[in-house]
Amino acid sequence: MIPQLTIALAILFIPLVSFVILIFFGKRFAEKSGLIGTAFLGADLLLSVYLFFSKMFSEDKVWDFTFTWIDLHTVINSIPLKLDIGIMVDNLTAVMLVVVTLISFLVHLFSLEYMKGDVRYSRYYANLGIFTFSMLGIVVTNNYLLMYVFWELVGLSSYLLIGHWYEKKSAADAGKKAFIVNRVGDLGFFIGIMIVWVQFSTLTFSGIFSAIGGGNIPFGSTNWLTAAGLLIFCGAIGKSAQFPLHVWLPDAMEGPTPVSALIHAATMVAAGVYLVARTFPMLTADALLVIAYFGAVTAFIAATIAIVQNDIKKILAYSTVSQLGYMVMGLGVGAYTAGVMHLVTHAAFKAGLFLASGSVIHAMHHALHHQGDHHTDAQDIRFMGGLKSKMPITFWTILIFTLAISGVPFTSGFLSKDEILAGTLAFSHFNGHTIIPIIGFFVAGLTAFYMFRMLIVAFMGEHQNKERIAHIHESPRVMTVPLMVLAALSFFFFFSLNPLSASHGWFFEKMTYPTVAVPATVAATPTEEFVEEIHHQHNLAMILSVGIAGLGILLAFTTYFWKKISADAFEKALKPVHTFLYRKWYFDELYDATFVAATMGIAKILAWFDGAIVDGIVNGAGHVTKFIAVVSGKFDSIVVDGLVNFTAFTAGISGRLLRTVQTGKIQTYIIFAIAGMMALMMFYIG
Amino acid sequence: MNLYDIIFYFFAVVTVGSAMVVVFSKKIVYSAFALLFTFFGVAGIYVLLNADFLAITQLLVYVGGILVLILFGVMLTTNTVTIDIKSGTMNLIPATIVIALLAGMLGGIFWTSDWFMSKQFGDIVHTTTTTEIGNALITTHVLPFEIASVVLLVAVVGAAMMARRERNN
Amino acid sequence: MTITLTHFLMISAVLFSLGLFAVITRRNAIMVLMGIELILNSANINFLAFSRYSGMNIEGQMAAIFVIILAAAEAAIALAIVLNIYKRFNTVNVDEISILKD
Numbered sequence: 001m002i003p004q005l006t007i008a009l010a011i012l013f014i015p016l017v018s019f020v021i022l023i024f025f026g027k028r029f030a031e032k033s034g035l036i037g038t039a040f041l042g043a044d045l046l047l048s049v050y051l052f053f054s055k056m057f058s059e060d061k062v063w064d065f066t067f068t069w070i071d072l073h074t075v076i077n078s079i080p081l082k083l084d085i086g087i088m089v090d091n092l093t094a095v096m097l098v099v100v101t102l103i104s105f106l107v108h109l110f111s112l113e114y115m116k117g118d119v120r121y122s123r124y125y126a127n128l129g130i131f132t133f134s135m136l137g138i139v140v141t142n143n144y145l146l147m148y149v150f151w152e153l154v155g156l157s158s159y160l161l162i163g164h165w166y167e168k169k170s171a172a173d174a175g176k177k178a179f180i181v182n183r184v185g186d187l188g189f190f191i192g193i194m195i196v197w198v199q200f201s202t203l204t205f206s207g208i209f210s211a212i213g214g215g216n217i218p219f220g221s222t223n224w225l226t227a228a229g230l231l232i233f234c235g236a237i238g239k240s241a242q243f244p245l246h247v248w249l250p251d252a253m254e255g256p257t258p259v260s261a262l263i264h265a266a267t268m269v270a271a272g273v274y275l276v277a278r279t280f281p282m283l284t285a286d287a288l289l290v291i292a293y294f295g296a297v298t299a300f301i302a303a304t305i306a307i308v309q310n311d312i313k314k315i316l317a318y319s320t321v322s323q324l325g326y327m328v329m330g331l332g333v334g335a336y337t338a339g340v341m342h343l344v345t346h347a348a349f350k351a352g353l354f355l356a357s358g359s360v361i362h363a364m365h366h367a368l369h370h371q372g373d374h375h376t377d378a379q380d381i382r383f384m385g386g387l388k389s390k391m392p393i394t395f396w397t398i399l400i401f402t403l404a405i406s407g408v409p410f411t412s413g414f415l416s417k418d419e420i421l422a423g424t425l426a427f428s429h430f431n432g433h434t435i436i437p438i439i440g441f442f443v444a445g446l447t448a449f450y451m452f453r454m455l456i457v458a459f460m461g462e463h464q465n466k467e468r469i470a471h472i473h474e475s476p477r478v479m480t481v482p483l484m485v486l487a488a489l490s491f492f493f494f495f496s497l498n499p500l501s502a503s504h505g506w507f508f509e510k511m512t513y514p515t516v517a518v519p520a521t522v523a524a525t526p527t528e529e530f531v532e533e534i535h536h537q538h539n540l541a542m543i544l545s546v547g548i549a550g551l552g553i554l555l556a557f558t559t560y561f562w563k564k565i566s567a568d569a570f571e572k573a574l575k576p577v578h579t580f581l582y583r584k585w586y587f588d589e590l591y592d593a594t595f596v597a598a599t600m601g602i603a604k605i606l607a608w609f610d611g612a613i614v615d616g617i618v619n620g621a622g623h624v625t626k627f628i629a630v631v632s633g634k635f636d637s638i639v640v641d642g643l644v645n646f647t648a649f650t651a652g653i654s655g656r657l658l659r660t661v662q663t664g665k666i667q668t669y670i671i672f673a674i675a676g677m678m679a680l681m682m683f684y685i686g
Numbered sequence: 687m688n689l690y691d692i693i694f695y696f697f698a699v700v701t702v703g704s705a706m707v708v709v710f711s712k713k714i715v716y717s718a719f720a721l722l723f724t725f726f727g728v729a730g731i732y733v734l735l736n737a738d739f740l741a742i743t744q745l746l747v748y749v750g751g752i753l754v755l756i757l758f759g760v761m762l763t764t765n766t767v768t769i770d771i772k773s774g775t776m777n778l779i780p781a782t783i784v785i786a787l788l789a790g791m792l793g794g795i796f797w798t799s800d801w802f803m804s805k806q807f808g809d810i811v812h813t814t815t816t817t818e819i820g821n822a823l824i825t826t827h828v829l830p831f832e833i834a835s836v837v838l839l840v841a842v843v844g845a846a847m848m849a850r851r852e853r854n855n
Numbered sequence: 856m857t858i859t860l861t862h863f864l865m866i867s868a869v870l871f872s873l874g875l876f877a878v879i880t881r882r883n884a885i886m887v888l889m890g891i892e893l894i895l896n897s898a899n900i901n902f903l904a905f906s907r908y909s910g911m912n913i914e915g916q917m918a919a920i921f922v923i924i925l926a927a928a929e930a931a932i933a934l935a936i937v938l939n940i941y942k943r944f945n946t947v948n949v950d951e952i953s954i955l956k957d
Contacts, residue, residue, distance in 0.1 A: 670879050681791065755934050819920065848939050
C-alpha cells in the first residue's frame, strides 16, 4: 500500500476515534468535548488538504489498494465466492475528502457556540464524529459492498443527529421518517448490487467497469444493465432526496441547524450524487435519460414549494432539494464534471447559508428569550426584517451565498450552474428533449427569486418590533469565522481564473470524464462530441442564465423591497395555487393516504380477521362443544350416574394410591419417564 | 499399547473421575471445580477424535463461559458452602436402580451393536477441520447458523431481562 | 487392544448416566444444571465419535457446534431463571418450589 493511502485511511478513521472517545468519556470531558471533536476534525482537514494537493500534483490516475477479504473458491453453482474490498483515491475522492472534512470541521467549530449548554453536548459531538466517518467511508471505498455498509451507517448517524432533541416529538418523528424513507431507496440499491454481483462476481468499481467494457453484459441483455444502473440510482433517490422520496429532507430540519448544514449541504445528500458519479461509466443512455428527468422534476417541484415557505430553514431545505435535482440532472444529461462541480460549489455556499441561518436563529432566540416571548417562531422570516444593521457579518456573508446560489457572475455557483445549463442545451441538441433545458432555466429564475425574497424579507426593510431588535446582536467570532471562510470559497477564483467560464480551470482539467464502459450501441453521446457541443452552447447558456437570474432578482426586489407588486394580492388571487404549493404539493398527505394508510389498513384487516374469523371459529367450536356437553350431561345424569358412582368409588381408591406419585417434584417425574422409556426400549429392541 | 491409547485412557480417566466428583461431591463448589476437569477431559477426547476446532470451542465456551456462569450462580445463591449429602439429595434409592439399569442398557447397546465403519478409516489425513467447518457454516449450514445467532440474541436479551432488578419495587 | 468407536461410546454412556443421576437426585438447581451440561457433553462425544469413525464426515462436527451454541444459551437463561427463583423463594432447591402442585 502506497503511503498516500495510509493517509487516506488515517483521514477515514480519525473521526471514528473522535466518536469512540466522546461516546465513552464524553461525560467526563463535558464542556471540553466540543473542543476535542473540533481538534480531531481540524487534524483531519489538514491531512485531507495535504492528500488533495499530493493527488493533484501526481501523475497517477488512481491510487488503489484492494485485498481479498473472503475467498471460498467456488462452493455454490460454480459462482466464485470471492469478496475483494479496499480503498482508492482518485481526483473525485480527493476533492470530496476536502469538501467533507472542511464542512464538517466548520460545523464543529460553529457548534461550539451554537450548541453551548445543550443537555447532550458531548453526545452531539460524538454523533458528528460517526457521521463524518461514515461519509468519508462512502468516499474512499472502492467497491459497492463497503459503500453499502457506509451508506447504511450514514442513514443511522443521520437518524441520531436529526433526532438529537428527541424529547420533541416532531424531531423524533423526523429522524424516523428520514431513516424509513431512505430505506425505501436503499432496497433498490441493494437489489442493483445483487444484479451486479450475480453477473460479475465482483463488487469493485474497476472490476465491474472492466468486465462491462470487455463485453460482459448481465444475462446477455443491455436492459439488465439499464435496470442495474437505475436500481443503484434508487439509493441516490433516497439519500439525495430526489422526487418522489424527497419528503424526508424538509422534515429533517428539526435537527440542530449546524446538523442541517452538515447533512443537507455537503455530506449525506451529496452521497447520492457521488454515487451517481461513481456509477457513471455503467449507466446506459436510457438510464441517464431517466436520471435526468428525475433530477429535472425534483428541481422544479422543490423550487416551486420554496417560493411560498416562510420558515427560513424550510426555504433552505427546499432550495437544497432543488439544487440536488440540478446536480442529478447535470449528471443525467451527461455533464459529469459540471454535476460534480456543482456538488462542490453548492456544498460551500449551502453550508454557509445554513450556518448563517443558524446564526440568525441563534440571535432571534436570544432576543425572544430576553423578551420572555415564547410564542413567536424564531425561524419565521416574517418576524425578522431589518437585521442588516444589527448583524452585518451575517448579512454580508449571506448576501454572497445568495448571489452564488442564484448564479450571479463572479461566484462559484455561476460557474457550475452555467456548465450544467450548457450541458442540458447540448443534451437537447442531440436527442431533442427540450423540456429539460426549459426546466433548467426556469428553475434558475425561481431560485434567484425565492432566495432574494428570503434575503430581503429577513434582513432588509424595517423590523416591526423595536424592543426585540434592540436585543439582537451579531453572533460571536467562533460562529462568524466559518461563515467568512465559506463566503470566501463562494468566489470564482477557487475554481477557475476565468470568472465567466470554468471549462479551462483546474477543476475541469483534473475532473475528466470517466471512460464510459457500456457498449456503444446503448451508450449516451460520445464524450468528445458532447464536450464540443457544450462549448458551442456555452455562450447562449451564459447569457440566458444571467438574464433569467437577473429577472428573478429584479422581481424579488420589486415585490418585497420596493413593494411595487403586492405579494398578498397575488397570494389572494392565486389562493388554490398558493395553498397547493404551501402544502408542498400534498406529498405528505398523499403518502399518508396511500402507503401509510395501506399499511395501517392491512394491519386493521388482519386484526379484524383475527377478531372475527379466527375468534369466531374458536367460539363456534366452543359453542358446539358446549351443546354436546349439555346433551351428554343429560345423558350422564340419567343413564351413566349409576355406573359413575361405582367408577368414582374405584377411582377414589386408586387416586389415593396414585396420589403419592404426584409429588410435584420434577425429578420424581423424570425417574418415571426414564423407567417408561426403558420399558419401551426393552419392548422394541429386546 | 501405543501413545494414542495411553492418551485416550488418560483423558477417559480424567473425564469420568472428575464427573464422579461433580455428581457425588458434598460441596457444590467442589462440584463446580471438578466440572472444570470434566470439560477439559472432554476437550482432550475431542482432539483424539480429530475435532481440533471443537476442542478449542469447548474450552472457550464451557470453561470460559458456562463454568464461570455456574460459579457465579453458586456464589449468588448459596448461603452455606456445604450441603449435607443426605438433605441435598432425594430419590436416592429409586434413582440408583433406574440409572444402573439405564447405564447397563446403554452400555449393552453400544457394545453389541454392529456400527457402520468407514472402509478408508486408516487413510484419513489428520488435518485441521476449521476451514471445512467455516465453509459449511456459510454454505450448506447457513440457515441453522443464522437461526443460532437469533437464538443467542434472544437468550442474551431474555437473560438480561429476567436477571434485571425490578425498578418499581 | 486399540481404541475403537466403542470405547468412546462407553465414556459417553458413563457421562450420560452420571449427568442424569445428578439431575434426578440433587436438590440444588445449579447441580441439576451441571448434570445437564454433562449430558450435553456426552451427546457431543457421540456426535464426534460417529463423525470420526464414519470417514470424517463434517456433519457430526456441525451438530456438535450447534449443541455447544444451545448449551451456552441454555446456561444463560437457566441461570437467570435460577437467580429469579432465588429472589422470589429465597431458595434454589427444586423440590421446595412446587407451587404448581397446589
